[in-house]
Amino acid sequence: MPRNDTIGLGELTDSTFYILLALTEPRHGYLIMQFVEELTNGRMQIGPASMYTIIKKLVNASLIEPLDGDGKKKSYIITDIGRALLHEDVKRRQAMVDDARFILEGEGHR
Template sequence: MPRNDTLEMGELTDTAFYILLSVVEPKHGYLIMQWIETTTAHRLTIGPASLYTTIKKLLAAGFIELVADGDEKRKTYGTTAAGIELLRQDTERRRAMVRHADQILGVKGEV
């Protein structure tokens, strides 16, 4: 059975979520990786291959764009309006997931 592309379904993987979130303020690749590691207290580390594969998908879907920053040696990426909207929708989806878990685990006396 073929795997569904989460972007086509309007959902973000954790990697895509953090990359998209990181470029709300434009950043280049290495800075994106550093930002994610720092923001997640090293719970999520993204290597270059995964980073650029995901960036390529986000660019193709129109959720991020190349941003001119005056440095021709590095590519800088920024979130588009569609990317911001997807972040908002995915954040609400994740909040609902946590609410469901809290309800279920609360019934079991674990929350």
């Protein structure tokens, strides 16, 4: 497994996290980028090259699947496996925030 393959480790990069979140509803590439930028108030912007690289990895990992369509724009949707991984990553991220709050709010060590 390549060192940068966090999907295989069950951890998502921020870009991958937001792409999976976007695909809880069917969306094509441009709508994915637009959704992420709007959701994050511009804090996160994913370019087309990065997005399609991530989409390819997510399809190969069975975390998303392409939808049949007539148009030129290919849409994708999250799979049950992808949704489960997204939920696990939300828990992981929440635990990180909880740890940071514990330390930063001056409670010291556990």
